[in-house]
Amino acid sequence: xxxxxxxxxxxDDLAQFxxxxxxVMVGETGSGKTTQIPQFVAYSxxxxxxxxxxxxxxxxxxxxxxxxxxxxxxMDVQLGRHxxxxxxxxxxxxxxxxxxxxxxxxxxxxxAMNDPDLQRYSTIILxxxxxxxxxxxxxxxxxxxxxxxxxxxxxxxxxxxxxxxKFQKYFGLASESPAPLFKVPGRTHPVEVFYTQEPxxxxxxxxxxxxxxxxxxxDPGDILLxxxxxxxIEDACRKIKLEADDLVNQDPDSVGPLVCIPxxxxxxxxxxxxxxxxxxxxxxxDGPPGRKVVVSTNIAETSLTIDGIVYVxxxxxxxxxxxxxxxxxxxxxxxxxxxxxAQQRAGRAGRTRPGKCFRLxxxxxxxxxxxxxxxxxxxxxxxxxxxxxxxxxxxxxxxxFDYVDAPAPETLMRALELLNYLAALDDEGSLTPLxxxxxxxxxxxxxxxxxxxxxxxxxxxxxxxxxxxxxDKHDKNWTWTHYLSQRALMQADNVRAQLQRTMEKFDVxxxxxxxxxxxxxxxxxxxxxxFFMQVAHKEGxxxxxxxxxxxxxxxxxxxxxxxxxxxxxxxxxxxxTTRPYIRTVSDVKAEWLIxxxxxxxxxxxxxxxxxxxxxxxxVNKRAGKAAGRGDDSGADGRDKKKRKK
DNA sequence: GAGCACTGC
Numbered sequence: 001x002x003x004x005x006x007x008x009x010x011x012d013d014l015a016q017f018x019x020x021x022x023x024v025m026v027g028e029t030g031s032g033k034t035t036q037i038p039q040f041v042a043y044s045x046x047x048x049x050x051x052x053x054x055x056x057x058x059x060x061x062x063x064x065x066x067x068x069x070x071x072x073x074x075m076d077v078q079l080g081r082h083x084x085x086x087x088x089x090x091x092x093x094x095x096x097x098x099x100x101x102x103x104x105x106x107x108x109x110x111x112a113m114n115d116p117d118l119q120r121y122s123t124i125i126l127x128x129x130x131x132x133x134x135x136x137x138x139x140x141x142x143x144x145x146x147x148x149x150x151x152x153x154x155x156x157x158x159x160x161x162x163x164x165x166k167f168q169k170y171f172g173l174a175s176e177s178p179a180p181l182f183k184v185p186g187r188t189h190p191v192e193v194f195y196t197q198e199p200x201x202x203x204x205x206x207x208x209x210x211x212x213x214x215x216x217x218x219d220p221g222d223i224l225l226x227x228x229x230x231x232x233i234e235d236a237c238r239k240i241k242l243e244a245d246d247l248v249n250q251d252p253d254s255v256g257p258l259v260c261i262p263x264x265x266x267x268x269x270x271x272x273x274x275x276x277x278x279x280x281x282x283x284x285x286d287g288p289p290g291r292k293v294v295v296s297t298n299i300a301e302t303s304l305t306i307d308g309i310v311y312v313x314x315x316x317x318x319x320x321x322x323x324x325x326x327x328x329x330x331x332x333x334x335x336x337x338x339x340x341x342a343q344q345r346a347g348r349a350g351r352t353r354p355g356k357c358f359r360l361x362x363x364x365x366x367x368x369x370x371x372x373x374x375x376x377x378x379x380x381x382x383x384x385x386x387x388x389x390x391x392x393x394x395x396x397x398x399x400x401f402d403y404v405d406a407p408a409p410e411t412l413m414r415a416l417e418l419l420n421y422l423a424a425l426d427d428e429g430s431l432t433p434l435x436x437x438x439x440x441x442x443x444x445x446x447x448x449x450x451x452x453x454x455x456x457x458x459x460x461x462x463x464x465x466x467x468x469x470x471x472d473k474h475d476k477n478w479t480w481t482h483y484l485s486q487r488a489l490m491q492a493d494n495v496r497a498q499l500q501r502t503m504e505k506f507d508v509x510x511x512x513x514x515x516x517x518x519x520x521x522x523x524x525x526x527x528x529x530x531f532f533m534q535v536a537h538k539e540g541x542x543x544x545x546x547x548x549x550x551x552x553x554x555x556x557x558x559x560x561x562x563x564x565x566x567x568x569x570x571x572x573x574x575x576x577t578t579r580p581y582i583r584t585v586s587d588v589k590a591e592w593l594i595x596x597x598x599x600x601x602x603x604x605x606x607x608x609x610x611x612x613x614x615x616x617x618x619v620n621k622r623a624g625k626a627a628g629r630g631d632d633s634g635a636d637g638r639d640k641k642k643r644k645k
Numbered sequence: 646g647a648g649c650a651c652t653g654c
Binding site for chain 2: 061107202228231265277297299303318557559586
């Protein structure tokens with residue numbers, strides 16, 4: 001709960017809130033801004049007297065849910081009535097009663113697709129804007145232009161201090177003066193920061209050494225070590241455990257017991273809970289106290305807060321998504337973190353009392369090598385989904401849309417190209433009726449397309465299941481070791497129900513074939529309709545494949561489980577690990593490519609090479625057959641039928 | 646014969 005001087009200060013600020021349409025608000029962790037500001041706004045706005053409500057967005061579901069619960073408690077109202085939340089799969093609001101709604105940023109973006117003026121809201125608060133999620137970035141662009149159309153709409157952007165000026169300038173509107181800034185004081189403890197004298201050649205080894213040094217020499221208090229991924233974390237935990245046990249055995253009178261707890265998102269929730277266990281107790285009543293070490297990915301930087309952390313060890317790296325539009329591939333790269341991120345990590349040491357942060361890089365490198373901010377997600381992602389959403393939102397010129405940070409033109413071009421081939425956009429870039437339906441599905445465009453056309457192949461029932469499994473099985477680790485996971489299957493079932501509702505809404509029939517052999521053929525044909533741009537052709541006998549048109553050498557991922565090497569494969573994912581792999585592949589026939597994706601596989605515009613020659617052979621063979629039986633229907637017949645849709 | 650930052654609809 002924030003101290004009262006904070007509240008008084010906020011009340012003063014809110015007197016000015018009524019005079020400004022858009023304001024930027026900064027408040028460090030512990031300022032209570034997420035719980036306090038929306039309450040004050042709701043009381044100042046009285047949105048329900050006008051049949052409206054105040055929305056406050058969060059990047060994550062758990063946050064939207066838990067903050068709503070806390071605020072409902074504080075206001076002594078029942079959750080889901082006056083105060084509620086709205087996240088995917090769960091709408092805890094009561095129309096007409098709820099006047100303060102916490103929701104995920106993605107959820108508000110979805111709502112905007114069907115109500116671009118967001119008429120239901122009197123004030124929209126974008127919280128954690130500094131995290132720069134894709135949805136928050138798009139919302140900022142939409143709200144900036146919406147503010148001009150709806151003078152009655154108030155907008156509050158809440159962020160960390162470092163980013164405030166950027167948002168102030170962005171939302172400065174026509175007045176040329178930046179949006180006003182309000183500060184909410186925080187309540188964290190000082191954290192002393194240490195740097196290494198020299199760069200560390202092996203950050204994992206240096207991190208382990210530092211943890212053990214803290215354990216031997218520093219006062220009681222738990223340690224948080226940031227590493228980049230599961231394997232690294234499990235490995236470090238083993239090594240720390242071994243070395244700590246050695247230390248205890250050598251010197252039981254001065255070194256206390258130590259437990260090492262791994263933390264990453266793919267751990268089952270029960271194991272994640274272990275981070276809240278108390279540290280081990282001393283072996284003897286007067287012996288040295290025990291200590292807890294949490295070894296975590298970035299999940300502990302934003303999503304999870306662990307109380308009792310006094311020491312942070314920060315090697316300065318994290319895995320970050322990067323998108324290469326040239327080869328159309330998203331991959332994860334271990335990269336140096338930003339200054340903002342380093343600051344956030346250090347702050348994790350000062351939540352309960354003054355702490356220390358050990359940075360395993362030099363102060364000079366911190367000052368001169370680290371970027372100020374982590375690049376926003378919009379600059380690091382494949383944007384095909386986002387572009388479809390924007391077009392559906394009525395944005396005509398994607399290149400000139402007022403982004404906070406504009407994505408690379410090539411990334412936009414890639415997205416437009418894909419959507420055009422999928423017939424979601426016409427040649428002018430306008431939304432087609434098919435594209436309008438695709439945008440309604442919470443799916444990648446390829447999956448949405450294949451699901452929508454699947455009734456033509458009499459396999460929509462099966463495609464619905466396949467799509468659900470492919471779009472929500474986050475829990476790859478669990479599935480890997482146990483083959484099946486109750487949790488993952490329940491999630492997929494949830495998604496399936498949601499997608500089925502959307503199908504019903506747009507009259508996409510739910511059908512199956514009883515002939516199993518025919519069914520398996522048709523399923524793969526429907527796959528082709530969505531994923532024809534992700535096809536590879538076998539080259540030679542060494543298991544190499546070349547991706548169609550890009551001509552990248554790839555191999556079938558060992559997990560894909562095919563017992564043969566088909567000439568043509570369609571793939572769901574291109575991953576760049578020890579080498580380029582394609583993962584989740586299906587055996588397809590060249591005839592289907594030519595038949596169901598005639599535009600993309602038009603040989604006249606196809607780059608020369610072995611792939612084109614292989615396709616040419618198939619075309620010639622078909623032409624020969626067709627001439628033989630005097631029949632030239634087939635591909636065109638199917639194609640015309642689909643265009644009518 | 647390889648592997649899995651984190652989210653969201």
